[in-house]
Amino acid sequence: MTRSRGRKNGTLFYELHCISCGKQVRETESSTRCPACHRPLDVRYDYDYIRSRLNRYSLKTSPVKALKYLDFYPLLNLNLVVSMDEGGTPLYRCKRLAERTGLRHLYIKNEGANPTGVFKDRGSLVELTKAKEQGARAVCVASTGNMAASVAAYSSVAGLPCYVLVPEGTPIGKMAQALSYGARVIQIRGTYSDAARLAEEASARHGFYLAGDYAFRVEGQKSQAFEIIEQLDWQAPAAVIVPLGCGTNMAAVWKGFKEFYELGFIDRLPRMIGVQPDGCSPIVAAFQQGSEQVVPVEKPFTVCTAVAAGDPVDGQKALTALRESGGCGVILSDAEILEAQQQLAHLESIFVEPAGAIPIATVPALLTSGRIRPDEVVVCLATGNGLKDPKAALRVLPSPATIEPTLAEVDKFLKLRLYDLRAAAAKDGGRSIFDQVPSQHKVSQSVQEELGVKLTADYAHRVTTLVADFVRKGKAITKADLQYIVENVLKARKEERPILRVEDFQVTTSMKGKAEAKVRIRFDGEEVTAAAKGVGPVDAVVNALKSAAESRGKLFFDLVDFQVEINSPGTDASVETTIIMKDTKNNRVVATGTSPDIIVASVSAFVDGYNVLWSRQKE
Numbered sequence: 256m257t258r259s260r261g262r263k264n265g266t267l268f269y270e271l272h273c274i275s276c277g278k279q280v281r282e283t284e285s286s287t288r289c290p291a292c293h294r295p296l297d298v299r300y301d302y303d304y305i306r307s308r309l310n311r312y313s314l315k316t317s318p319v320k321a322l323k324y325l326d327f328y329p330l331l332n333l334n335l336v337v338s339m340d341e342g343g344t345p346l347y348r349c350k351r352l353a354e355r356t357g358l359r360h361l362y363i364k365n366e367g368a369n370p371t372g373v374f375k376d377r378g379s380l381v382e383l384t385k386a387k388e389q390g391a392r393a394v395c396v397a398s399t400g401n402m403a404a405s406v407a408a409y410s411s412v413a414g415l416p417c418y419v420l421v422p423e424g425t426p427i428g429k430m431a432q433a434l435s436y437g438a439r440v441i442q443i444r445g446t447y448s449d450a451a452r453l454a455e456e457a458s459a460r461h462g463f464y465l466a467g468d469y470a471f472r473v474e475g476q477k478s479q480a481f482e483i484i485e486q487l488d489w490q491a492p493a494a495v496i497v498p499l500g501c502g503t504n505m506a507a508v509w510k511g512f513k514e515f516y517e518l519g520f521i522d523r524l525p526r527m528i529g530v531q532p533d534g535c536s537p538i539v540a541a542f543q544q545g546s547e548q549v550v551p552v553e554k555p556f557t558v559c560t561a562v563a564a565g566d567p568v569d570g571q572k573a574l575t576a577l578r579e580s581g582g583c584g585v586i587l588s589d590a591e592i593l594e595a596q597q598q599l600a601h602l603e604s605i606f607v608e609p610a611g612a613i614p615i616a617t618v619p620a621l622l623t624s625g626r627i628r629p630d631e632v633v634v635c636l637a638t639g640n641g642l643k644d645p646k647a648a649l650r651v652l653p654s655p656a657t658i659e660p661t662l663a664e665v666d667k668f669l670k671l672r673l674y675d676l677r678a679a680a681a682k683d684g685g686r687s688i689f690d691q692v693p694s695q696h697k698v699s700q701s702v703q704e705e706l707g708v709k710l711t712a713d714y715a716h717r718v719t720t721l722v723a724d725f726v727r728k729g730k731a732i733t734k735a736d737l738q739y740i741v742e743n744v745l746k747a748r749k750e751e752r753p754i755l756r757v758e759d760f761q762v763t764t765s766m767k768g769k770a771e772a773k774v775r776i777r778f779d780g781e782e783v784t785a786a787a788k789g790v791g792p793v794d795a796v797v798n799a800l801k802s803a804a805e806s807r808g809k810l811f812f813d814l815v816d817f818q819v820e821i822n823s824p825g826t827d828a829s830v831e832t833t834i835i836m837k838d839t840k841n842n843r844v845v846a847t848g849t850s851p852d853i854i855v856a857s858v859s860a861f862v863d864g865y866n867v868l869w870s871r872q873k874e
């Protein structure tokens with residue numbers, strides 16, 4: 256069976272037109288921008304042709320997925336379809352979020368369930384099929400990360416090499432995907448818009464098929480609207496909320512609704528609501544000013560990297576969707592978005608990347624302002640999977656405590672509720688609490704208020720001593736510092752009499768030579784001194800401590816790992832060091848130390864670890 260399509264008179268059933276000057280463009284000439292005025296193109300169909308070929312029965316009975324809507328795509332040779340069975344993503348009824356927000360019929364379309372974790376796979380289906388139809392030899396794409404991963408995966412299915420241009424700082428999950436699918440990735444020291452411009456220029460010069468936010472992608476991404484209608488039992492929702500980057504997806508979803516309206520599958524259209532973070536909101540700004548002109552944002556800055564498109568290719572199309580549909584635009588802060596991301600995961604177990612939480616984050620404001628009503632059916636697009644950018648979520652989450660592999664340690668963790676302690680400090684950890692040495696009473700009070708922990712007098716004394724050490728070094732104590740100090744004190748093993756204690760140390764270091772350290776310790780009560788060199792100050796001190804300890808005790812060990820985590824911004828930040836030590840019997844210990852001074856933090860971790868290993872050796 257031949258699977259090529261076209262009208263009887265030999266002409267195509269669709270045409271490409273410039274959205275600005277209206278010029279008709281042959282797809283062999285360009286399917287990205289108008290050759291005359293450089294504006295985006297749009298696909299116009301002969302809907303009578305589509306209507307005549309449509310099998311309504313199979314459309315209404317077969318399960319939802321992007322491939323069932325082939326009649327709505329501008330594809331000519333169905334033998335060449337490049338698919339990973341995308342679409343068919345769940346439309347969740349969010350009961351708990353509905354209760355929390357007061358919006359009774361709240362749905363989430365979980366686009367993170369697509370093959371590469373983002374709705375863009377629907378567009379890549381059409382785009383890569385067109386690349387095959389046109390006999391492309393290689394594909395090139397600019398991306399903030401998700402398009403890169405998606406186009407890389409589909410290029411690999413198509414058997415085409417893929418060149419990817421991303422801005423520096425692209426989230427690691429997306430980068431790992433693109434690289435794993437075999438893309439040749441180049442990082443640009445610039446913004447997404449720089450990458451997009453270069454991709455267009457490089458493709459023109461080297462004859463690559465240019466993928467991206469262009470007309471064919473729009474056609475593929477329409478299937479989100481088709482599926483929403485089907486999943487709502489062939490009804491249109493009252494409103495659909497979409498995050499805006501280049502605006503392409505908004506244009507696609509709106510076009511999908513209009514087509515199903517045109518073909519009589521629904522009898523009304525939803526309002527389209529577009530949302531951007533305040534660090535990059537050119538489209539919504541234009542909408543709110545009633546302007547046709549989308550003024551580019553020079554330096555987008557937002558945790559929602561997926562929508563950080565300062566000069567959005569399809570700004571115009573997105574504006575049209577907002578206006579035609581009687582919708583609106585909203586601007587949100589990163590903090591609101593990250594909070595919604597957590598809420599979505601906590602209440603509905605849907606883990607999205609920050610951009611995917613943008614729609615849900617706007618619901619309260621939309622309700623308050625009356626732009627959506629509590630009884631309306633509203634669909635939020637959860638555009639991308641949370642695993643793509645885990646670091647963004649971790650910014651507001653407590654890092655888990657590390658304990659020894661014993662039940663006693665687990666008990667202690669539960670009893671001291673160390674998870675609550677960490678969660679308390681994950682929020683606004685940079686806030687300053689003490690800038691001078693506080694009294695023990697004051698310390699107890701603050702620890703209780705800020706971290707919800709009641710310290711016994713003994714613990715309060717030790718926390719106060721450490722706080723005083725910090726302050727004497729000239730460091731204001733932030734909430735995060737206080738949490739680390741309290742945690743270290745609570746976790747510290749109360750050996751009756753630790754075998755190793757550090758009395759003092761001295762390090763000298765310079766730009767060119769090796770660092771040198773002298774240490775004075777007490778080993779089993781006896782004073783020992785030692786000196787050593789190292790590649791840096793921490794290395795030198797640790798070497799000196801090791802040599803001092805090994806000169807007395809018969810405990811031989813290696814440092815297996817050494818990690819430093821900086822808990823707050825600034826050169827006066829407090830650091831937490833984690834050392835993993837292993838003795839000759841393969842006993843391992845994980846020890847931590849915290850101080851604004853990286854050497855002090857390392858020394859305290861080392862001493863802690865040594866004492867644990869020592870007590871194990873005796874057992």
Ligand SMILES: *Cc1c(COP(=O)(O)O)cnc(C)c1O
Nearest residue numbers: 401500501502503504561638639
């Ligand atoms: C690409 C993307 C968007 C924005 O879509 P545009 O078509 O650029 O407006 C939103 N969320 C995620 C997760 C994306 O990958």
Ligand SMILES: [Zn+2]
Nearest residue numbers: 273276289292
């Ligand atoms: Zn034009």
